[in-house]
Amino acid sequence: MTFLRILTPGGVITPDELQRLASLTRQYALGKIEVGFRQDLLIPSSDGQLPILRHQLAEYGFKVEEANSAHPNIVSSVVAQNIFPKLSWLRSGDYLDIIDSFDFEPRLKINLIDPTQELIRPLTGELNFIASATPSFWYLVIKIPALGKMRVWPELLDGEQIAQWVKTIESVLYNSTPLVNFEEFFQQVCSKFSGRTRRIEQEVRLTPKPYPRHEGIYRYDGHYWIGLYQRTNEFEAPFIEALSQLCKDTKIGRIYTTPFKTFVIRDIPKETIYQWEKLLGLWGVHTHYSFLELNWQLPDADAAALRLKTELVDAFERTRIRTSSLSFSIGERSPDTTSTIVIEPLSDDYERFRVIHSPDFYIGNSEWETFAGDVARKNLPEVLRRLTQKYYEQLSTDKKTTLTRKTPGLQPIIMEKVMQCKHCLTIADIPAPLPASYVCPTCNAPAGDFVEVMLEAIS
Secondary structure (H helix, E strand, C coil), rough: EEEEEEEHHHEEHHHHHHHHHHHHHHHHHHCCEECCCCCCCEECHHHHHHHHHHHHHCCCCCCCCCCCCCCCCEEEEHHHCCCCCCCCCCCCHHHHHHHHHCCCCCCCCCCEECCCCCCCCCCCECCCCCCCECCCCEEECCCCHHHHCCEEEEEEEEHHHHHHHHHHHHHHHHHCCCCCCCHHHHHHHHHCCCCEEEECCCCCCCCCCCCCCEEEEEEEECEEEECCCCCCCCCEHHHHHHHHHHHCCCCCCEEEEEECCEEEEEEEEEHHHHHHHHHHHHHCCCCCCHHHHHEEEECCCCHHHHHHHHHHHHHHHHHHHCCCCCEEECCCCCCCCCCCCCEEEEECCCCEEEEEEEHCCCCCCCCCCEEEEEEHHHHHHHHHHHHHHHHHHHHHCCCCCCCCCCCCCCCCCCCEEEECCCCCECCCCCCCCCCCCCEEECCCCCCEEEEEEEECCCC
């Protein structure tokens, strides 16, 4: 069995689109839909179904990618609007305008994140645009291995030009000329595109939080929102068709996806909530699962990882292991990992594992500690039980202690424009524009032989 990815930029799809997709899935594939980690949708199918499925999806205008996507879906926190804390200036329309401005399919992983919301992790992309306190302007946090450690762009960028910045960054990054360092990269990008920017007045501060509520039925501001989850990670196409129809009947214009493999429907009028209760009851869709079930990050469409998770959850329930403040990933750790405990397979048959965890069990760390280096599958429940005990033994009972901590501020690289002699590379000791009488203090070159360059400022 294989699958195709359907891009849903920003994790947003209309009921009409989702209903049509479910119908095509029922007719030309296996009749199931899974939500991917980057808020895209996965359509499992047999190898024989792939050609006609791909053709039908393209006929209806869906953006189709293979399992290993060459164009990752754009992730956004628009799903969290109104149901989680948010910046006062940021509206759903701001996200959608930025997403609509992409007239190309980016090759890098793009994230558009409100730093105050709790639902979508902020730094799982390669180009992470973080909304600033200045209306319409965004930080850019870059996590690209070719550029070394994580870096913050030296200026705030206008949201209306994010797509242009991404296109320019990709043109420089995928140029055949190898990049020497971030400073050279910054100069090349700025030489190709000079967009509207603002000075950074304060560093980026992100506070990682425990896994949020992303499933269940909740009331807010006179409305309801519903997060829908399935233990198999797959939703039956006929149910998705019925759900989409109810959205249309009750004037709900958008359906959202999350990295936790859930669909979210928000802005549900309170007078229609019983229609949703009826829908879920008729289709046998449960809500309000336990943390044992929900606090997991699994690779997309990975049956072996899902079987292991199911096995471990059953063992946790039998042995009464509490995990409400912990989260688990199965697979190799990566920049996308958003959990506190990682179960890394050491063999292709999923029979031996390494168990690691973040220091002090805080979310948002890039460092890991090994708890058990080589564990047989049959021993995993006991090893994880001991690890949860370690967590609770070190947990402070001080009421002031929280389950999260603030990360150090992400410091931007401060760049400044200077005038440099093109002969001996001496930096002028006065700012531009240079007076006509100025000469290089090293080689006596005239002012006309100085060029403007960007250099990292010394703090």
